[in-house]
Amino acid sequence: MNSLSFPEDFLWGVATSGHQIEGNNTASDWWAWEPGKIEGGLTSGRACDSWNRYEEDYATMQSMGLNAYRMGIEWARVEPRPSMWDDEAFARYEAMMESLSEKGIAICLTLYHWVLPKWVADQGGWENPATCDAFLRFTEEVVTRLGKYPLLWCTLNEPNVYTMFSYVTGEFPPEKRSLKAARTVTRHLLTAHSGAYSIITDSLGGSDKHKGPLIGIAHNMTDFVPASPGRLDRAISQYQARAWNSSYIKALATGVMPRPFGNGKPIPDLAGSFNYIGLNYYSRRTVVFRLNGISNGFSKEVYPEGTRFNDFGWAICPEGIYNCLLELGVLKVPVYITENGTADAKDTIRPRYIIEHLREVRRAIGSGVDVRGYFHWTFQDNFEWRAGYTQKFGLFGLGPADPELERTPRRSAEMYARIARANGITEDIIKEYLRE
């Protein structure tokens, strides 16, 4: 592999979410739900204490040569009770964004990354249409107070993952297992997204697709392939790819969310309510058909020999990101990789993972997809939802038991900094990190 350069002004960043790093998000539904549910017995607790230690973390990002950062704003912090806006919390977010801006680090701001204020969850969460209105009031408040900072607005993080875990498999709060509820929630999430799109464009100007604020969602896509050429295996893999990947792309483009997560009826103002799309890509699923119910996707994962897996058991497949980018290319808007990374406590697979995925991103750019940035998941080990602190996705290691919460750079951090500074992957980087 030769050196690879990326387009001018390409964004090199890291991605995080509020609840996973800030600590003490006490007015949230997750905070109330976590005790007894989290692997390893801990709760999110003080997480990475990023609520207080942001300045040192941003300085590190700056010294690495990063020019972008994906962060979340926690609705529960700024509106802990209905219509009670917490000025101090807003001031803290403003200080964070001011600090990033001073450092020349562009901001991608996520408005909803799976965590609700507890009072919203108590009124039925996303099953209740009133949550759409509440979310729009929250969006309006954020835009009014912080609107000048973000370059990119990410209204929703991975609505497919959220709906699957919270309403189909029941692993995340509110632990429901109902396709009917999942459909309602999907509809409300997409309604909230399109409403937020209007609010942001109306307040910050430019409804022209290529001017004004960039607004989109972060869409989780998986590369689905059948484990055999058999008819049923091919059918189930195509079905999953449609349900998981394509249906959201179709919904954003046409305003109609197909089954199984939609009801085929138009969602008002959804069509075209984006001017970029975010891709969160981690892995491939190789599946065979099984009659084992919808929460198992009527399938079982079967991987060919030689498949590489991360600590979480996710199959590593760099060309999958190429396939997903090509599929997103049909939307004809700029694409940002809003997440890509791997759980690897020992950092033995991460350097290669990053290089190989970036090579595929570069290939997609060569094939005509307008990819404008890459946000690595994640900056430092953090609260990995139900898996707690057991999965290590960080460029920097961090242990919840360490009283100092010291951030320890992994080899990947140094490598990623070199990539960002070079705006690409040089021969030296390849020689040094890909030789094993």
Ligand code: FCB
């Ligand atoms: C994504 C989530 C992110 C993190 C990574 C590992 O699905 O958006 O918060 O948990 O997975």
